Amino acid sequence: MKKISEIKTEKDLQGFDGYLFGCPTYHKDMTENFKTFLFLAQKAKLEGKLGGAFGPHTHSGEAPKIIFDTMEFVYQMKMTNLGALILKEREVETTEGLRACQAYGRDFGKRL
Numbered sequence: 001m002k003k004i005s006e007i008k009t010e011k012d013l014q015g016f017d018g019y020l021f022g023c024p025t026y027h028k029d030m031t032e033n034f035k036t037f038l039f040l041a042q043k044a045k046l047e048g049k050l051g052g053a054f055g056p057h058t059h060s061g062e063a064p065k066i067i068f069d070t071m072e073f074v075y076q077m078k079m080t081n082l083g084a085l086i087l088k089e090r091e092v093e094t095t096e097g098l099r100a101c102q103a104y105g106r107d108f109g110k111r112l
Ligand SMILES: Cc1cc2nc3c(=O)[nH]c(=O)nc-3n(C[C@H](O)[C@H](O)[C@H](O)COP(=O)(O)O)c2cc1C
Pocket: 024, 025, 026, 027, 028, 029, 056, 057, 058, 059, 060, 061, 062, 089
């Protein structure tokens, strides 16, 4: 698990079998630093790698879907059939939220 601030160049993203990208939704969008990160990720040539996306939100939750679509259509990654994991903020630290994260991760691991 890495914070995007730790990823300085596209080389830091290479060499993994799968990628789960996550960002909360602010103003119905991703954060600015995450948008910058997606341009860096574009250079990492992730085509054919397994991908998924997640993020918390309170009411609309657009960011994970935008990220998921970018990974699928721009990077040409092989995306998990589960779609994006869009979590309500109030569920994140509940048993239900934890189980949803675990189920998403488990399914991703099986596909890998
Ligand atoms: C200024 C602001 C704008 C937000 N805009 C949205 C939004 O458009 N849609 C949404 O679903 N949640 C929105 N939220 C809620 C955040 O997505 C939610 O609090 C999330 O859990 C924040 O994650 P973080 O604490 O990891 O940054 C907004 C929160 C703030 C403070």
